[in-house]
Amino acid sequence: MVPFIQVYGIYIILHGHLSPGGGFSGGAIFGASLVLIALSFNLEVGARQISHATASVLESGGALGFIITGLVAVALGGNYLANQAAGFPMGEAGELFSAGAIFIITAFLGIKVASTIVTLFYNIIEGDDKSGDAH
Amino acid sequence: MIEILTEILNALLLLFLVVCAIAVAQIRDMLSAVIVFASFGLIMAIVWQQLSAPDVAMVEAALGTGVTTLLLIAAISKTRRTE
Numbered sequence: 001m002v003p004f005i006q007v008y009g010i011y012i013i014l015h016g017h018l019s020p021g022g023g024f025s026g027g028a029i030f031g032a033s034l035v036l037i038a039l040s041f042n043l044e045v046g047a048r049q050i051s052h053a054t055a056s057v058l059e060s061g062g063a064l065g066f067i068i069t070g071l072v073a074v075a076l077g078g079n080y081l082a083n084q085a086a087g088f089p090m091g092e093a094g095e096l097f098s099a100g101a102i103f104i105i106t107a108f109l110g111i112k113v114a115s116t117i118v119t120l121f122y123n124i125i126e127g128d129d130k131s132g133d134a135h
Numbered sequence: 136m137i138e139i140l141t142e143i144l145n146a147l148l149l150l151f152l153v154v155c156a157i158a159v160a161q162i163r164d165m166l167s168a169v170i171v172f173a174s175f176g177l178i179m180a181i182v183w184q185q186l187s188a189p190d191v192a193m194v195e196a197a198l199g200t201g202v203t204t205l206l207l208i209a210a211i212s213k214t215r216r217t218e
Contacts, residue, residue, distance in 0.1 A: 012193070020189035028197040035205050117202055124209045 005033035013110035014103075023109025030110065031117030043125060052126070055118040062112025069105050145185055152178050163218050169207045176200040 009030030012021035038046025050058075155175040162168040176199030183192035 021193055022190070025190070025193040025197055028194065028202060032197060032201040032205065035202070039205060039208075121205060121209060124206060124213065 002033050002037055005036070006030055009033060009110075009114070013106060023106040024113055027110035027113025028117060031114035034114065034118050035121045038121065038125070050115075050118055052119065052122045055115040055122065058111055058115035059119055062108050062110075062115060065108035066105060066112065069108060141185075145182075148178055148182050148185070152182065165211050165216050165218065166208070169204055169211065172207070173200050173204040176203065 009026045009028075011026075012029060013023055013026030015021060034046070034050055037049055152175065155171055155178065158171050159168050159175060162171060176195060179199060180192045180196040183189075183195055
């Protein structure tokens, strides 16, 4: 079941600029799929998929990628997060890779949200004792 | 005909929403309250869809039903189950 949820989450992230969805909702679905592994088996199996440290690094990396993508527009002579004004091509309806920087920004936002949800779950479950089991 | 059926569906959804909201506040067992709250989120997602807000419906279904329930169950497993 989990791979299908993850494919759906990635689909929503990638098509965020064409159809309903986007980085936040797709990232939430993707993060929930990773948490479901830890909840249905135990914390060790979940940590084999994505560990607490990896999730923390991805969380910071997603935010960093978002900022850097915004600053690329500044380097090209536009405002922060500018799209058309900085020379990126505008989107065309129905074309997947057509909306310039929005595509990249949405992907980073999805990584950020997914890893944030995983980190939230690990923080609550582990709590004081680091050896905690999910049940 | 289809408009009347849609109106009936909307009325039933909203009625169920109110019933769920009252039940969450009344139930003493925490785990049952969390499960009723998840069904509240699911009905809310369908209501958002009926209000022509598919974006919000998607976020509500993923966060309100999925992640919130997971985090609340995790919190219950760390604390007591009854009030």
